[in-house]
Amino acid sequence: MSARQRLRLVLVLGSLIAIGPLTIDMYLPALPDIAVDLHTTSAGVQLTLTGTLAGLAFGQLLIGPLSDAVGRRAPLLAGIGLHVVASVLCVLAPNIGVVGALRVLQGLGAAAASVVAMAVVRDLFTGAAFAKLFSRLMLVMGVAPILAPSLGSGLLRWSDWRGVFVALAAFGVLLAAVAAVGLPETLPPARRLNGGVGATARVYGSLLRDRTFVGLVLVAGLAMAALFAYVAGSSFVFQEQYGLDEQQFGLAFGAGAIGLITATQLNVRLLRRYPPQRILVTALAVGTAAGLVLLVVAVSGLGGLASVLASLWVVLAAGGLALPNAPALALSRHGEAAGTAAALLGAVQFGVGALAAPMVGMLGTGVVAMAVVVAGGMVAATVVLLVVVRPGRPGGVTPQAVAVAAH
Template sequence: MMKQLVDKTERESVTVSEEVLPGDLMTGRQRAQLVLVLGALIAVGPLTIDMYLPALPAITTGLQTTETAVQLTLTGTLVGLALGQLLVGPLSDVLGRRLPLLAGLAVHVVASVLCVLAPSIAVLGALRVLQGLGVAAATVVATAVVRDLFSGAAFARIFSRLMLVMGLAPILAPTLGSGLLRWTEWRGVFAALAVLGALLIAVAAFRLPETLPVARRRRGGVGATLRDYRGLLNDRAFVGLVLVAGLAMAALFAYVSGSSFVLQKQYGLDEQQFGLAFGAGSVGLIGATQFNVRLLRRYTPQQILRGALIAGTVAGLLLVMFAATGIGGLGTLLASLWLVLAAAGLALPNAPALAMTRHSEAAGTAAALLGAVQFGVGALSAPLVGLLGTGSVPMAIVIAGGMAAALAVMLLVVPRAALGTVDAELAVALH
């Protein structure tokens, strides 16, 4: 049915000047199905990043390496995700969404299988880059598909719902990884990721039609792609919002990269307890993304974003204090982490929604740049935690720094007037 709607809209786009987006013709049930399919595609990224976290200490021992070297395998995945999105985004604007998506998922499957056989930390790190390159296709294409089907207000609403599906992945990933480690070694985690990638290829092939009509595809090859990127980079508000999203993601990935060592080594949690603690923290992230939909009925996205960044910065400073002094032990550390994650859960849907609504003419390229900055900045935060030392203090400093930097960019770089029209459109339509 969704394919028929897309085909109908493609025919109409040739004969009428004002295009009716396929999402406008969908029923509630069709939208729910779309959210599940796209959510599964988006979730493969967090699963690839987080599922092996409980195994980081075991990988350190098994491959006879250091904690910093193991954390660099996480950085490799994030670098692959960033670079992959810069490539896949423009390709999806030229070739359509399906072909780059299926090719990327195939690369992810191959890389996951090879990770099972990795003989050293260097090889594992290189393969994690390849994994990231493959999974980048799912991340950027899913975002571009939403923009193909929906305009600004509906985009924000669907994206917040996708955050619910995407938010389940960080909760389930360490728990699933911990469960697998009860029956197999760390290599079994990558075998499971290979199976997941193969299943998603089938889902994408049979449940996701092409959403970018030929008439709307970009022309001009490399030159057009460079012009698209130049146009995006010349938009100060877009660049600022992308940086805000990237710095908020950096705070999140500092937690992702450092939590397994802090909670297991410093506080003595076992792999299963770590999975539960990590999942509990992610509840704050998920709950905030869904509460965001209610907040949008009373406040503008820009107001919510600013408030979230202020709250996240304050919570980050509290986290640094508790980590440095040890006041309250593990309880206060987890509570302040929960508050930071909740603030990130409010910031992450609104910053992309405001940014993407400004550029419908090159949704794939805009989604690619957004995702590349998010994961690229996140890639920098992961090794930074390891370089600053072991323990909770380095992790807390990077988390707080990411939220504070995001707030500074929002206040100093993003012009408030430039977002006024988008704010009004999103807020009114979400009532």
């Protein structure tokens, strides 16, 4: 593959991956406005975020094995089409219940783009080439959450919250055209898995019987839950409690995302000197400590907004180190079923995240509610790592994990 072809592939796959973060984060500045316009509570509007995450979780379980059986292009284009239709209908939605249901469909569509993008990388590359390309895509995954709230804030200057969904629909149409023209089928019929539902169930069963794999998946999910608690609560905390406007919120949210993406890129350098399990243990220890500091600051009010932002930044940076390494260690155990293992991993991450969002809403809209769930996610991830995974025991991690984690 030439340098030009590789660049085009990175741009296409990066665009596919971006649709998930944009769908999740672009409407965050509008959550308070949606609550007012549709006469609902903060917990009610946060359930629309839960719907998106639930769609992403279920969609990965469904689309991962499907793309292994029928090829990559058909599920991808169908998923993007579903996302576009759901986005258009969100513009017309009369109440919060309809918005929530449509956000589930948006999540299903975004899951297709995410799963297929990852599968295409594995179809075409192995070893160091795989890790290098994946690192470029991780940059996209980090930049998209930084830009999404700012894009949403900019749209809210000229439109109401429905304009955000118009923009998502337009992006979906553009993405479908790009994928149709620029992404050929990468899974030939000879390599497709046609064992049906029974074979898929057996693969999932073998994964679930691996204690270390399950523990690492839960660690990744709980760390993700801490991050999604921040995503769900931040717009209310920063705008309603601390008085930031929509543009200031976008900047504050972006600063946290910068911490996360910086840590993911630092991880590549750290892996040259330290094994991934050591980085994971250290990251969770730091994240747990920062989460508990956040909780103390939130309850006491000590240091105000500056202390909250600083504590959150450390939590997000710790998450940026934990999230590449926990999945890498998990996937290194099941190379023969990497696609299905990746689907299960993604489903758990987004599924646990889907539970974290309404927990913040049920506890309230203030910084204490957000801090409780953020700290709780980090503490729970650390406990699962030490009790279930037990990283110090021999034979728990394969050497291939280092290469996989390098992305």
